[in-house]
Amino acid sequence: MSSSVGGTGLIAWSDFEKVEFRVGRIIAASEFPEARKPAYLLQVDFGPAIGVRKSSAQVTALYRPEQLVGRLVVAVLNFPPKQIGPVMSECLVTGFHDAEGRVALCVPDGEVPLGTRLL
Template structure:
């Protein structure tokens, strides 16, 4: 495992956002959803693609708080430009489980 400095960690903008829109993403090579995540007035809304179709339905995603990296450069994923990376952990079967706060927090707050 590589170690990093505290300064390196502080460069990663891990923020809490709320999913405000979730849509099917049939153009994706692997099953995925298109998400619109609100990070509050300072950061705004960001689009993302997430391969979370195994464990989540579109309806249950809207309103859910998630942890995302917001300072990666935008990345073209099929027809959409992904503007943040929604984080998660693989379960024992490799399905992605979203990284979420266990209690509600203000959108836009940074993980530290």
């Protein structure tokens, strides 16, 4: 058995459990001209127990701001806040690069309650 998958080392289950992936709904999306790479500034609602968090997302090649509002996304909530230009990003919205290098959002396949944790 190989000790790596896709060029990265294997991790223990306990390492995976440390990453807090949760579902949120984008409630606002706007242009973010201050970002070094093209990005939108998102506000993502993770439900009443967590609230709304800000994030910068480099998804401008595949989405317009109005297409993002209302969409469910998967985000990492337990990274430390990160200063991106004038904004403090409070979560990392996840995505995958397509064959052309554009970022496609990682999304649930159906409706799930806001704040639900990926297990």
